[in-house]
Amino acid sequence: MTNKYLKIFNDIVDQIESGEVSTNSLLPSENELRIQYDTSRETIRKALNLLAQKGYIQKIRGKGSLVIENGKFNFPVSGLISFKELADKMEGSVRTIAHDVSLIKPTPYIQKQLQLTNKDLVWQVIRTREINGKKIILDKDYFHQKIVPELTKEISEDSIYHYLEKELNLPISFAKKEVTVVEPTAEDRQFLDLEGFYNVVVIRNYVYLEDATLFQYTESRHRPDKFKFVDFARRNH
Amino acid sequence: MTNKYLKIFNDIVDQIESGEVSTNSLLPSENELRIQYDTSRETIRKALNLLAQKGYIQKIRGKGSLVIENGKFNFPVSGLISFKELADKMEGSVRTIAHDVSLIKPTPYIQKQLQLTNKDLVWQVIRTREINGKKIILDKDYFHQKIVPELTKEISEDSIYHYLEKELNLPISFAKKEVTVVEPTAEDRQFLDLEGFYNVVVIRNYVYLEDATLFQYTESRHRPDKFKFVDFARRNH
DNA sequence: AAGTGGTCTAGACCACTTC
DNA sequence: AAGTGGTCTAGACCACTTC
Numbered sequence: 001m002t003n004k005y006l007k008i009f010n011d012i013v014d015q016i017e018s019g020e021v022s023t024n025s026l027l028p029s030e031n032e033l034r035i036q037y038d039t040s041r042e043t044i045r046k047a048l049n050l051l052a053q054k055g056y057i058q059k060i061r062g063k064g065s066l067v068i069e070n071g072k073f074n075f076p077v078s079g080l081i082s083f084k085e086l087a088d089k090m091e092g093s094v095r096t097i098a099h100d101v102s103l104i105k106p107t108p109y110i111q112k113q114l115q116l117t118n119k120d121l122v123w124q125v126i127r128t129r130e131i132n133g134k135k136i137i138l139d140k141d142y143f144h145q146k147i148v149p150e151l152t153k154e155i156s157e158d159s160i161y162h163y164l165e166k167e168l169n170l171p172i173s174f175a176k177k178e179v180t181v182v183e184p185t186a187e188d189r190q191f192l193d194l195e196g197f198y199n200v201v202v203i204r205n206y207v208y209l210e211d212a213t214l215f216q217y218t219e220s221r222h223r224p225d226k227f228k229f230v231d232f233a234r235r236n237h
Numbered sequence: 238m239t240n241k242y243l244k245i246f247n248d249i250v251d252q253i254e255s256g257e258v259s260t261n262s263l264l265p266s267e268n269e270l271r272i273q274y275d276t277s278r279e280t281i282r283k284a285l286n287l288l289a290q291k292g293y294i295q296k297i298r299g300k301g302s303l304v305i306e307n308g309k310f311n312f313p314v315s316g317l318i319s320f321k322e323l324a325d326k327m328e329g330s331v332r333t334i335a336h337d338v339s340l341i342k343p344t345p346y347i348q349k350q351l352q353l354t355n356k357d358l359v360w361q362v363i364r365t366r367e368i369n370g371k372k373i374i375l376d377k378d379y380f381h382q383k384i385v386p387e388l389t390k391e392i393s394e395d396s397i398y399h400y401l402e403k404e405l406n407l408p409i410s411f412a413k414k415e416v417t418v419v420e421p422t423a424e425d426r427q428f429l430d431l432e433g434f435y436n437v438v439v440i441r442n443y444v445y446l447e448d449a450t451l452f453q454y455t456e457s458r459h460r461p462d463k464f465k466f467v468d469f470a471r472r473n474h
Numbered sequence: 475a476a477g478t479g480g481t482c483t484a485g486a487c488c489a490c491t492t493c
Numbered sequence: 494a495a496g497t498g499g500t501c502t503a504g505a506c507c508a509c510t511t512c
Binding site for chain 3: 002003004005039040041042043046060061062063
């Protein structure tokens with residue numbers, strides 16, 4: 001990958017995250033960065049716009065690019081990230097248990113969610129996520145068999161996303177997400193350590209490839225006390 | 238505002254939302270659009286990249302810009318949007334009641350959230366949102382007095398964001414958001430029609446101006462059955 | 475081979491901030 | 494007046510898709 005603006009972006013992210021450039025200070029100007037990285041101004045601007053979009057800097061006209069404080073929000077549940085990637089950043093011991101990995105004829109509900117025809121089969125993966133010995137999250141994943149021909153328990157207990165991207169070279173591109181709060185089902189009570197909680201948080205995820213085909217539907221069901229969602233948003237004027 | 242790429246962006250959004258260009262069809266190529274709008278390709282690309290970022294299109298190399306289906310997700314709770322703007326798009330009757338609009342010495346908790354000194358005062362606004370006659374949302378807003386010198390009950394029952402942006406010309410720029418689920422407080426029980434629900438969804442919002450100053454802290458407390466959060470996310474490779 | 479989008483360049487003019 | 498970021502241009506070369 002010879003992608004200049006991404007290299008510059010990553011370089012500056014590293015500088016911010018390592019504390020090499022400090023919060024509330026200004027980055028070098030676009031003109032200085034242009035000279036420093038031996039490139040054109042538009043390429044620098046591409047890197048800086050990415051930094052702004054991800055909440056690292058705030059660009060202020062006439063002044064420069066201000067590094068903004070992001071310390072207490074560095075827990076990126078927002079966006080598209082797999083549980084494995086997330087767990088790597090978390091405190092406490094974390095374990096994934098795959099209860100069921102099987103190729104099934106989809107229920108009408110799943111068939112509708114994944115927009116399948118009557119002949120399509122899906123991989124169903126039922127997993128729980130244990131944090132510090134408690135079953136906190138129930139993940140139900142459904143994958144279009146035409147796109148994911150094979151899945152195993154081993155893969156499901158490691159990282160399915162890693163397998164899809166690195167082994168199958170499936171380019172995961174975007175997702176639509178919906179968060180609601182509902183009463184626990186019998187299944188939730190069976191698989192989770194609910195300890196008297198009266199609600200579960202349900203995150204429905206519809207995941208698409210780069211060619212815009214829908215290939216995965218996921219329900220991630222969380223015990224409410226352990227659920228936290230953070231987001232960084234820019235206002236559209 | 239003579240902003241070519243935003244005009245092109247809005248023009249294409251209108252075409253998509255009115256159904257003039259249909260889902261699963263390709264937009265004209267960048268080269269065709271360049272001629273059509275009499276501009277340069279980079280300007281067209283700026284407009285198309287905005288469309289991609291907001292989930293209207295998926296760009297596919299070698300093929301074109303595919304209009305993607307967004308119908309069932311056109312309820313934009315995600316991002317930065319005020320309740321008034323949201324209510325305008327919602328079904329059912331909606332009413333805002335301001336219970337308290339006053340200039341106070343902040344509690345230690347609020348002082349910490351807004352990073353205030355001991356001498357700063359804040360405007361406190363306590364509002365409930367009624368949907369179809371039920372009190373569903375309790376909003377607690379705190380504004381830095383130095384930035385918002387004056388607030389009234391009338392403004393609070395209309396749209397504070399509209400007042401801040403159009404009257405005070407405050408450029409609202411970005412926000413950090415946190416969603417959790419907690420047990421109702423006595424205050425929640427007093428102000429909301431909880432009807433036996435055991436949890437409330439709490440959305441904490443830290444709102445910043447264009448010069449990156451923090452000026453507002455909000456807690457929006459929702460009855461769980463009426464809460465829904467939708468999001469469109471692109472994966473970072 | 476022709477058409478598509480992705481990256482990069484060197485330059486221009488402008489609005490805003492600082493001094 | 495000098496420095497900052499925001500927008501726009503016209504052109505180049507490349508990777509991928511289609512035929």
